[in-house]
Structure formats: C-alpha cells, structure tokens
Amino acid sequence: MPTASACTFSNLVRPAREQRLVRRKGAAIAQVRPGEVPWANIFAGVKWFHVTGITPALSPSAADATREAILAARNAGVRVSIDLNYRAKLWTPAEAGKWMNELLPTATS
Secondary structure (H helix, E strand, O other), X not given: OOOOEOOEEEEEEEOOEEEEEEEOOOEHHHHOOOOXXXXXXXXXXXXXXXXXXXXXXXXXXXXXXXHXXXXXXXXXXXXXXXXXXXXXXXXXXXXXXXXXHHHXXXXXX
C-alpha cells in the first residue's frame, strides 16, 4: 500500500491579510478505493452522513468511494446531506457538475 499523509492545513497570517494553504495531494483520503471501507459497520446506528464536494474532487477513486459511501448510507437507512464546497483548484465546473448532478438526488430531502 502506498504511503499517504493526512491532509495538512496551514494558516499564514500577515498584516491585513490571511492566507490558508491546504495540502491535499497525496492525502490518504485521495487514495481510498471502493470496497476498502466497511460501510455497513460504519453506518450501523448512524442517523446522518454528510458529504463535502472536496472528497470526490481529490481523485477518481475517491469519487468512486464517495459514491459507494452515499449509496451504502442510503441502503442502511441513513439520511445523507451533500454540499458542493467547490474548489476550482481541484476540479473543473463540468467535472463538479457531473458528479453533483448524479449524486445530489440521493441526498435526503
């Protein structure tokens, strides 16, 4: 298995300006693949599952695993909330739109 790091957050504060740097490349979650997470165990007794648009933007395998998680949550009777949380540095509007158009209907209304 490849070595991965946790996502790293850094805040740089300068007079009259704050800049946040987030290192996501190589993060462990970007390397997750469908079938690796025991969703049935995780969702046992859970009422809500929240998904951000950042995770599926990290890699194709993370997007597939996110889709798998949402479907597993719904199958387990867990309510699902999804927010776009769009990051232009991670994917294009077309890529984000395709993913969201597919999965937003699975969110709990």
